[in-house]
Amino acid sequence: MKPLPSAIAFLSSVATAGLLFSTPAAYAQAERAEGDTPASQVQPPEQRDENEIVVTAQQREQRLVDVPVPVTQMSGELLDTFRIQGMGELSLYTPGLLVQEQSVQRSGFNLRGLTQDDSSPVSEPSISIFVDGIDNSRQAGAVSELLDVNNIQVIRGPQGTLFGRGSVIGVLAIETQRPTNEFSGSISAEVGEYDLFNITGIVNAPLVDDKLAVRAAVRFKKRDGVVENTAIPGGRLNGIDTFYGRSTIRFTPTDRITSDLIFTYQEDHPPATQFKSIVVPPAGGDVSPFTPAAQDRPDAGIDRTVWGLTWDNRIELADDLSLRSFTGFRRVKAAERWDGDGTAYAYIIGNQFTLQKQYSEELRLTWQPDPGFTITGGGSWFHEKVEDTIALGLNEQYMLGSFPTIAAPTRPITAVASLGGRPVTVMNYNAQMRNNDRTSLSAYVNVSKTFFDRLTIDAGLRYTRDDATTDAASIRQSFDGVAPIALPFGLFGNSNGVFASRNNKFSFWTPRAAVSFKILPDLNVYAGVARGLRSGVVDATWSRTAISLASFNIVQPEEVMNYEAGIKWKFGPMNADLTFFKYDYTNLQVRDPSTILGSLTNAGKAEGKGFEASLRGEVVPGLNLITSYAYTDAGYTLFFDASGRNLSGNRFRLSPEHKASLGLAYERPVTETLNLTARVTEFYQSETFFNADNLPYESQGGYALTNIGIGLSGASGWSVEAYVNNLFDQEYLLDLGNTGKSFGLPTAIRGEPRIAGLRFTQNF
Template sequence: MFGTAAAHAQTASVESDTPSGEVQPEDDGEIVVTAQQREQRLVDVPVPVTQLSGELLDTFRIQGMGELSLYTPGLLIQEQSVQRSGFNLRGLTQDDSSPVSEPSISIFVDGIDNSRQAGAISELLDIDNIQVIRGPQGTLFGRGSVIGVLAIETRRPTNEFSGSVSAEVGEYDLFNVTGIVNAPLVDQKLAVRAAVRFKKRDGVVRNLAIPDGTLNGIDTFYGRGTIRFTPTEQITSDLIFTYQEDHPPATQFKSIVVAPAGGDVSPFTPAAQDRPDAGIDRTAWGLTWDNRIELSDALSLRSFTGFRRVKAAERWDGDGTGYAYIIGNQFTLQKQYSEELRLSWQPDPSFTVVGGGSWFHEKVEDTIALGLNEQYMLGSFPIITAPTRPVTATTSLGGRPVTSMNYNAQMRNNDRTSLSAYVNVSKTFFDRLTIDAGLRYTHDDATTDAAAIRRSFDDVAPIALPFGLFGNSNGVFVSRNNKFSFWTPRAAVSFKILPDLNIYAGVARGLRSGVVDATWSRSAISLATFNIVQPEEVMNYEAGIKWKFGPMNADLTFFKYDYTNLQVRDPSTILGSLTNAGKAEGKGFEASLRGGVIPGLNLITSYAYTDAGYTLFFDSTGRDLSGNRFRLSPEHKASLGLAYERPVTEMLSVTARLTQFYQSRTFFNADNLPYESQGGYGLTNIGLGLTSPERGWRVEAYVNNLFDRDYLLDLGNTGKSFGLPTAIRGEPRIAGIRFNYDF
């Protein structure tokens, strides 16, 4: 069943002898997680965690990270493009594209941090398991795990030859080819595994401003190769190379103020975005070296060495109309190096100590630019509060020519080194009561280099913004360094009422490191001035119950958290300057149930109630946003997944699957404007197929968004700052067929 373990299941909270990444299914619905940096039964862990096995991902055909929202309580992933994404957990959203911001939700792939926005989205191909760990996890994971962690483990080579090929075609000229192969090279010593995917699809939105133009498409190549070297039974070494390249068409940013010719302002009808060069180009690759050494029966050492490079460029139409008014460009180059050493000591099953240290260094070079047509700024253009204004371009003012493109750019380079050390101790008394306690110390050294430039494409001096939209230093960089140090403790207690019924309570402190941000004067040519944004702090309290009965796993968690110095983007400024919001709080509960209901029928269902928002927040204009809900934070979120398989002959089975998802109203910005929100909606995905396990093939026809429900991913965006909010729609109904062959 799809609820099987991600690694060898244990009946007690002990570290398994099975190297991480190898799947050994159990027939009793046992689930093993590593939320405390060691393998434990899900029912024994005093942490709210959802584990999605590779088998579950295959069953529900989950290929992208945005689809994880459908199966995880409290998680909402807004995948508007591979370059820009929003990860929301328990109401808090991580979606900042600034090169100097630190993550609040950590994303780890094979132990390596992938959290920065430009490189966060990746294909989910040949995955062993995914764990979504809710609540502050900085003690054990570090790197900004303020409100949670998304930990992805890929499948590793084994000593048996195997592989698979699959092909998929569908509407909007969808074409998807995937191949996986595993091969032993030296018996029990050396094995390799490779996985590749090429996926392409036309955009789902017509763009009337460009001949045959479409928006919101897919063009992705993904590849991964892993070498496993096992010189002795005590040593396992995995070298993993990952590469992804994306060249999709532009993202839809349709104006909800100005309609295209013959059209309307609905986000769900054709758009007219005038930039022929718009689109995304992104290349992300990385190298991971994962080593595990069993030093003795009680002591093991794990090391993770990583390098990542992400180069991304995005060009977009900021006004979302057929008029050349606002254009946006962002160019990012990210390099990171990391090393973690972890020791696990378990002298007996009732006592475990996990400790270690990490070094992380990143260098991010980023340019974000906006071009403005001052002929419309000084003339007339509709805005959300005056939608009937005529479009008038003023070519001269007081005898002076008016520029058609005033181009403004800010360049910021982030050079950050982070050092940390941590320890976590777990002790069980009387085989029932377990106490966990941990502490991490982190020291960050952050340097920001910043400059701004302004120029006109037509060499006409600007009138409306003579010193630029952001300011102007004539390209001269200055730098500022600051250091941040902090402690992140945690404690939890759990009690086994029965061997498979556990209650727990925990408290944890989470901290998001401080930031060195830059601004410039807009009234004179000047060098950057720096704003030190203080670390944000959260205190999180939670209690829950976990119960495994037969093949089923159930859990219920209640939580409450309180933030101080919450780092947010000011919604009243261009691009939103980073500031501390004062105070915020959230509370709610999460529930899930999964496993085999009857032979052949498996269930995964979840529900989350979240009440989260600002308790003290004034923006730079003095507006009181206290009491507003967080961005992308629905009060209610529920999902139901069913997978059924029934033999019809000795060689053939029929399969069916259903996913039903619902979320209540969400606001897209901190000011909670009614017209920048999405009402509650539900999505239904279905699939029906045939499979022959004996012969290794399966075929499935599917429909996503069966009832063609209209819904939004985002609303506001660049145009919001100019009174021209733009919308990004979710995917419409898409049908297709998949074929897979295992060998």
């Protein structure tokens, strides 16, 4: 691991000196604040400073500057200003967060160097995604449209004490807009290159005076693939085809009770994802990921349906005691079919079919007898059932014949129809079926106490008990009825479809503690320590030398100890923060890069350290700034893969050392009824490796992206904007390796090229 650069110490010294030796005017402000309402108490919306940022990172409303946790909050207004519609776009503005939207079913979330992108049905999340209080973390259902959102909070560091459900390295907490008692709405239409078409509508309507209101949002978004697929006439890869809808009913029978019922539905049918071979070029082409591909599966593509029902209740039991409950159900059904070799040859195919159902309930009590003392406690129940089949088909005629690899790129392509007088199958299809049945129970409490209106101590503890059962079977068959020669018992093994089962229970404690001190009412320093636990897993493997039932291995819970310290400062309309962190992992759960599909294992030890900084607010009237920077040095300190390779010292997958962003949005009146708007975003990340073995050719060098938009808006609520994303048409990769890597045929997925468009919106 590299040491933190000396520049960090210098920046820290300068920042600390600047904060401690503030101007006399700042001290005068502190004196005037004495006797006022304590800054830790959040004022009602109508009394708040319009530049005040309010977060719920500790499961209660607090000013951002008061929370002893590193959190980035993006309001719905800010999302609209910078045209953020997806989680990949969100990550551009958030220090330490990188979202790899490979497809709607397969996405990767990297926070502080740790990546969550495991498609296994038995794996537990390490980064939790909560939408309206309901867990959306499992990969196939994690990515959703960001439409009509009230706010998003990215909370970094272990959050298992207050959030639970695998919040080992952080949380994305999304809260959608709720109905109000005023009629409002909007409609927007967007068109752009690659036949982009996007229409969005939102409507809010009161039904019964101050008692019942409804809100609905809908989006239909479609775009052709940005990659030409020459193997199929008119074929395109990396496209969009999404329908999203949400409806919310709010019932407020009394001033003390608010009940929201939320129904969400999303359906996706995009074309196949690009997996272009970097070894075998298409006819008349090359192996560059940025030129046309030739992927031969006409049935390739994704079909995904996600829907859920959430019941969110808030009850004020007394002036100082409130109850919150979240009841949820989600169902995800997804199928993805892909070309594993990334060539026009029918060599490797991949299929995955998954069905997820989950039920959850959380109850939370908050007691605040005075602004300086809060106790939050509660419990949760979570149950999920996941049925998953992942399969790979291999053409043994190429396996036993000849096919190029990354180590032998000039090897001829030869299909052998017979060997030793025996026919050779053109498709040896191998599938493993795993069902995950898990119930998780937990209880937690967190206490916050402020002394002398300056010093605040927070401490909390959660107990979690998981009951996990894995059912597993495997099967091998030949599509042409010809018995296999190269893999007679299948690629994964073969139980002839007979299931075996194994149950295991895991229990653990996740404590946290933090202390913060107000140098000034709007200047806070803090330090914290937290333990994060990712629950254990019951995984399955099969013999590859005989027909046999699954054997099970227990993957132990991974543990992280996280230490951090930071500074938060609100000055005028600006909010600034700086956080230093260090974490140490034991029993890190990873996919072994040396095995087919990567068996789940405990890597041993890992560590990370770095710092994150952000600054946001209105610099001058009409000009809003949001900027961030993160330095992350994270990787394995003890890791040997199944082949015996020593990967200790390697960086984590998808973990850039440097990540920075700068966003500017400007609005200026042109006439009394007409405004000019402009925005620009600059994003940079340094080199990343796509796999744990850190192979140089499976990496992406540092690159920068620029997005711009310019438009007009009118007093009657209309606006129009022309925009260009990836202005300079930067070529960059989302991933490299994938299924083909295990066969010496790594494949690449490119990022989006330059795309220009026009967007029109009418608010009413």
